[in-house]
Amino acid sequence: MNTTVENTGTEGKTWGGGNQPLKASYGKMMMWFFIVSDALTFSGFLAAYGFSRFKFIDSWPIADEVFTHVPFFHGNYPMIYVAFMTFILIMSSVTMVLAVDAGHHMKKKAVTWYMFLTVIGGLIFVGSQAWEWGTFIKGDFGAVQTKGGNILQFGEYVDVDGKQKFKRVAVSDFAKASSTERVQHERKNGLWFVSEGALPEFTVDEIYAGLESHGNVYVRNQIINEEGEKTVLSREEGLKQIKENGKLYVKGANLHVNEYGSPLFADFFFFITGFHGFHVFSGVVINIIIFFNVILGTYEKRRSYEMVEKVGLYWHFVDLVWVFVFTFFYLV
């Protein structure tokens, strides 16, 4: 006896089951819903970034002064490298969508090539991101952190086309490090269960002495003035600030200090671009798996390349998120 009910009398009716009101397969639909929830996670991060930025709206670091490096080139090129990264990611999105398109036409060879290019694009992007992190962590000019957690930076006025322009000066260019008796505590020369980070290159006193002897160097604080630039203090005021409030020499950025301004800026940078980079990385891994499946002919046997389409959705989503990260971290 047949125990399964095969006829319910509702076939063909809207709620009779078996039809696809959204005309999308289960897998594709679930990928879309995953994307929605992931988008909400990212927007949570970005909105929190916006919150912190609005909180310190008058002293937030200026991105153009932070991300100015391009690999293999010296000099000041804000935006160029991250624009390149954006382009790479959009480009790999294009190869992905071309792979999907070739999949619809069951062209195995084309799908293979496009998947390969997509993976390469993703790897270039992740590599660039790692380089960007490295540069940011290393820092370039160095600054002094005050007792209140503010950042004091240094620079001098130079003539550019007859106009006085403020140009940053590295602390190592005017301060001289003297040897001190203080030695970095390591596990091997002290308590084995206690460790400390590297000691700062300069003490605040050394920086003060250097600043005093270099009449051309000015101090600027974090406050953004009407021209949208950081406020440069007078010589006396700068010296006074360093002497009274200066606490620590910082170079580069980590989760505790940030030579470019508010530590929150660094925290969010690491968190958001890190989370995004993790997505790109996992996207690359998934793309590689799919790439090998294509080569092995798995989808040829299935007579459907829908799997490529599903990972394609994820890959485009990663690109989509980057568009927003790019805007809110580097442009706005």
Add this chain to the structure above:
Amino acid sequence: MAHEHKLAIFQGLLKFKSNTQKIWGVLIFLTIITAIEVVLGIYKPEGLMTQVLGMKGLNWIFIILTIVKAYYITWDFMHMRDETKSLRRMVVWTAIFLICYLVFILLQEGGYVEGVYRNGFIKKDF
């Protein structure tokens, strides 16, 4: 469903012959937008730095261009254009509503905290 694509973009202003052609067309469009953003970001024209609705005019341009880019990535690369209306609305409206809500609340709160720092008796200039 899978093999049919709507090939017109810009409300039918631009119609492509094949899906591949449309992909390249959209790439060119996105590249142009990114180039505009980068150029504006580097030169920061004076005229666009005035305050519009509590933010610099230039920043509004950036945000609008970003949303335009996001639209074309979703609609053409992710083929949202070819999905049914109900799937499209399920995904897009849900996300847009929740994101707008969250952003509004957090930015409002951030602005308030900034006001407390500025006008209250909290000292942070040391």
